[in-house]
Amino acid sequence: MTLLSVEDVYQSYGEEQVLKGVSFEMEQGDVDVLMGPSGSGKSTMLRCINRLTDVDSGDIWLNDTHVTAPETDVNELRQNVGMVFQDFNLFAHLTALENITLGLKRVRGMDPEAARERAHEHLEQVGLSDQAGAYPAELSGGQKQRVGIARALAMEPKLLLFDEPTSALDPELVGDVVTVMQDLAAAGMTMLVVSHELGFARSAADDIHFLDEGRVVESGPPEQLFEQPEHDRTAAFLSGLESGER
């Protein structure tokens, strides 16, 4: 069943055209990775899907919700689309647990006790039960990002967006976050991930979409893109990543 469908999306910031007709589809349970040089429009693409950014033209559908229609309730949409940020964006004045319960209480309308219970379950899922009472400033980058993932998961979204989840992390902390993401992928979560983490892409991605200058240059399963890319741009970019050993 098609969960997400992106159809010919254009987007610009002022004069600058960022997305120039992007289209792709994701099935329920798919894990897709967006790759491409900086400025190619990957993050903008993600932000269009939960309406943090509005498209100029084109359509995005999440199941039968017309995401890009002006009358769509964005707050309701965002309950179904979780997002994990590059620089975590944990609520700085709330503990790890409270970061998760805020949305459950204020958006989902859960009572505080039930919200705490669910938050604890998700902290356990990301291996941070013992940090429930810690404030973001007391956590390492990897721990922060895992709380960020738990915060998004707790809302039980249909689709989880990751915006370069590991690129602000020290190299030795990347592993923990990638492991959590791999577990999620294995559990059947539908995930759209902007990342240059090759290990994750190889092991978990169903499809990789290679973006350049606002267009999808090439899409396909990892083995195809890594072993026999059709386009020179793709080949050059991916071999550049591999030689950088990221």
Added chain:
Amino acid sequence: MSAEEPSAVEEVSVAAGVETDRPWALLALAVFWGWLAVRWVNDFLLPEAIAFPRDQPFVPVEPVAAAADYLGSVAASLGPVGAPVDVLAGLAGFVAGSLPHLPALARGAWLTIVLTVGGMALGFVLAVPLSVGRVYGGRGLRWLSLSYTELVRGTPLLAQLFVLYFGLPLTQVIRELPGVGAGPIPAQAFWVAVIGFTLNSAAYQAEYIRSALESVDAGQLTAARAVGLSRTEGIRYVVLPQGLRYAIPGWSNELVYLIKYSSLAAFITVRELFFQAEAIANDTFRYTELFLLAALFYLALVISASVFMSWVEARTTIPGIGGRRRA
């Protein structure tokens, strides 16, 4: 040791830091507030029959005056060597001269405190929407909020009080309200002053809060929106709790200013601390002593305010946000 424990210990030391910094000031403040409280209860609440006579100091004047006289004569007999004793005699004389006026000043201090605290609290209620409108509002709201703050901050507080008191029919309206001026409830001038300080303080507080809101990372609101909170909810539950913590130092400043600016209420006949001191000085011609005494009252109030705000800051500090002792 669990992860929470070190931070709890640190929290306590921050709170205790307030006290160990200035033990003598705290002791003096305790005496000051203890005396004020007893004075107010006695003068305002206790029935005349069982109360200590109002307008009479708790400490009898005569022994202090006698001590001052005695020290003066000792100093005179010692000649030039007696200068230090002479200073003591002068101090005792100041105390003896001040004692009879303390009850009136305590009454004035009550109004000063209520004016300041009322103006701050009500001003805060206005300042939050003003600053939020300024930072997150549309063009119209931003303009409205900016105009208000600039108008208020750009004109003298005294002029504002005069407009409210003499220029507008505000006093007549307030006079008609039930209870105003009856018993312990102050007359209309006081309420005009509360309105004036509220409107004035709101503008200054809005500026402090605005800059604090602007220092909250934009990603915080983005994350709140991404979770599904509306913009208003994001501001309410994520941006404001952080911004208001950042605003505390500026806010302490405003409180200290307002304590002293509240003396301007004397010019619209509010019988607060400065009014009382001036009235007594006019009667007794002891201007220097009375204004010095009033200055000591203001000093005690200001130090109390800064101790209180340090306590608030320590109480609301969260790792990573606010607090002076954490990086």
